[in-house]
Amino acid sequence: AQDYFDNSIYDQKDDAVFDLQMRAEDHDPTNVRTLDVSGNGNHARLGDGSTPSTYPTKKQERGYSLDGGDYFEIDESSVLDLGSGQDITVFGVLKNLTVSGAANRTVYDKRYEDGGDYKGLGIYYSHAGALVSSLFYGSGASALYATSTEKVLNGLNTFAVVVDRSDTMRLYVNGRLEDETDISPHENTDLTNPQNPIMGDAISG
DSSP: OTTTTTTTTTTOOSSOOOOOOOOOGEEGGGGGOOTTTTTSOOOOOEESSSSSSSSSSEOSOOOOEOSSOOOOOOOOOOGGGGOOOOOOEEEEEEOOOOOOOOOEEEEEEEEEEEEEEEEEEEEOOOOOEEEEEEEEESSSTTTEEEESSOOSSSSEEEEEEEOTTSSEEEEEEETEEEEEEEEEGGGGGGOOOOOOOOESSSOOO
């Protein structure tokens, strides 16, 4: 992918493990889900699968509207985990983000608490207007962060979080590198956890 800002190149590691295009034809209300068109079978459940107030609202053509109490949930899969030395890239498109009060808006969350130690990856949109990726490495609530330097508000915005366990965690917004942090000391830390990935639910903090 090319950075429109200065024409530099950034890589999105590996192939997609799920691809939720969220087109009208991929919306499957009968089974309360949106379909993974990558062929990997990682379909996203609408909310908790039984409470309509937790279901994202399908837009007429592509995408869904989320108001902070609704979300997508994907069944846990090893390809979405962060085992020892395992890399991952999370890419998405966001539009017209808003928050209220002190709540943050979850973009992607696969974190898990195990005896007071948190591990896994979280991406959220802060009430201050920044996109933040956080890697919890199993030492209490300690985490490493990459934060966008400019606010992500109106219009369509793309983002990519590249987690390279032997190097850095990098956050791109609209093709531009916003921040990176060294995560190599935790390259061999096993962050595997049973948490189902969540997209879109509001969190506090």
